[in-house]
Amino acid sequence: MRPDLFRELAMFEVIATERSFTRAARRMGITQSALSQSLKRLENELGFRLLHRTTRSTSPTEAGARVLAKLSPALKEIATEVGQLSDDQSEPVGTVKVTAGKHAADTILWPALVPLMRENPGIEVEVCVQDDYVDIVASRFDAGIRLGERLEKDMVAVPVGPRMRIAVVASPGYLTLHGTPTKPSDISQHQCISFRNGSGELSPWTFEQNKHEITVKPGRGPVFNDGDLMVAAATEGFGLLYIIEDLVDLQLSSGALVRVLQDWSEPFTGYHLYFATRHQHTRAFRKFVEALKYHSP
Template structure:
């Protein structure tokens, strides 16, 4: 394969993944006309149409999808081999891309990454903070972060944080007016602040457990929000009962701004794990990140 052909394949991959010549050109640092010309030459050489172009979008054809299936693992392998060359350097280097939720990023990832970047100045970390669950292989992330109970079976998973607990909370004034729920079923009589799940689009069903008995409760209320900080603010303002990770209310519970209820129904569960494809050989930079994030503490609360 000639060098310019490899470049054309890399350009095709960028266009197919971005679904846009404009975004792909910006990502590659090329002009749109140069990128479009390169794609036409590649299609002419193969004798196949690889991309379907409309005024609003670009999408791979069936031939383009087949080429993508070949290109992605091949280019990933090239990336790994190139990254492995950093072992010959005195200091490890490279970029590690991780997709994660906001809570995991702040509670678990950032403290470790803050120390790691100071100790390894040639390692670059890119955190993609997104409430949705992304396909790390298709979107070319080195790893993702999820709760232990939601991990995919074909991934290697490493615990990076302690066990977690949920907390149902509300403002003292709210409970003075509406009373305190004693079981999850009592929530049907309360104004609850719902969380809209960005990944699935549906409302989060509050999950409770006590003595091995699990309950999933669909709650009702005036507010539906998709940001946990806003949910906490609404609870403090007395707008209803909120249900989030307990550490997100730590300061407010300590100050008395919020009161916890249903505590005996909130048992600990497996915390955050870093996961990555089992078939991918980790780069030296990724191995250092993995070691920095690996959780070595106790089993957690409870």
Template sequence: MDPRRFSDLVIFNRVAEQRSFTAAARSLGVTQSAVSQTVKRLEREMGIRLLSRSTRSLAPTAAGERLLATLSPVIAELGAEMDALERLREEPGGRLRVTCGKHAAETLVWPAFARLLAAHPEIEGELSVENGYVDIVAERFDIGIRMRDDLEMDMVAVPVGPPLRAVVVAAPGYLDTRDRPRVPRELSAHRCIGFRNAGGTLSPWSFEKDGQAETVKVSPSVTVNDGDALVGAALAGMGLAYMLEDLAAPFLADGRLVEVLSDWCPRFPGYHAFYSSRRQPTRAFTLFLESLRQEARERADDQADGAQSGR
């Protein structure tokens, strides 16, 4: 249907309800002449009289009544749905679909997600954990969580997680028989455990010290594609592994893993929430961002407390 025809039908419906061109024009915020001309055009294009006019009254014809019987409920239903959609901006109800990787889910997203749903059980939540690339627009996700350098140009990115740090670790037994690397280039003399990301490529090992950045592409003696497997291979003494500090922390604390090249591993910006720049955020969306930030603040405080207690 011609989009203009729908607009004409809405105006006709308002005139028939008000039984007045003047009252309809006032409620629509247009001139009486514009309303009258619209109805005349609609009748001319349909080839049938819809309104019976006299100097004192206006009423639908039999054809007009028949059209109104179908038209009025549709317009009323559309109006009610528009009102409901507008209320979503203020009310937290509705559906919220989130996508993120495994590490982000375990360390940041799931605690924030659970906190939100506990506080607002009227929200229908869905969390999809995918380590590979996800097109959130095509897959109809509301929001995704990734590293900032992993995002598309047309996405809005908001920092939501504390700074992260990658570490190089190995089991003590592995290091007992080898010299520990002092600079990244010495990694070539070691057995290394590689991590193959969801795109099929090996993740590089990135380092920085005194403003000097260095990236090493290791030749792994064993390769895995899961964070837990990466930790397991390191614990088994298969070589040096490069991983996020969160994964290694429990085993560094109890001595089952040892860190090397620590002075080459500074912190870097953490996770970002991202969403389409063409998306209108809902109230549930906004509350989830707030929950993510709260979780990030609590984690940052825990890190600070841990650093203080370790001194």
């Protein structure tokens, strides 16, 4: 292949995109005359015209459109790859903005950020802790961490934690006074400690056993939007609590809380890092993603 052929094909792609020799020449920093000569040489070599040219417009011929359909994606892919290779040779620098719920921030995000920030001083991290689902594109975040079951289908989702379980717990004193539920439908007859999300809705209590899922409405009781207060209320005997298992590990070990309906608490998909597919990500962001990836033991 003639050494200048690739360059001339790239010139043709710019002319076809701009639909103007004047704009294309300005964009490439060359004269219109030089650009016209290069295109003419390319068409002569190929044996067919690539562009229709008039004094008012420039547009691809049928043959030119077919070439362009293959050429544009190829040039874009090459430019992306070259850019990433160049980026990989330098120290990762940049800001990564991420949103996560409190539990995910404490158990997943922060443990990964400590070594990442120490080893990569050029990476600045901005963390926003909020328990509601966030539209990261509209809110201008690079990524978010949420449970895999709550993610939008058009997002890239990377596992960043193990599978999890829900625990329904209560204090021994509460169970002595009110009895122990033996099936999910008993929940509505009990006092329940509920979580109200930012949308103003009470989070549902969903159970699963042998691939059979059931969602029940919790009974009346105190409502919070903070996990620590919910655990405190359960410990004080104010009702049943539906919560992520490891948030009550200490209370279960000490006997301050007792687990019920354990047969209805099967493991489910854990936390995922999610981000949009349409952005070209920096090396700093790719380093951040790699630091958070979960590797099964």
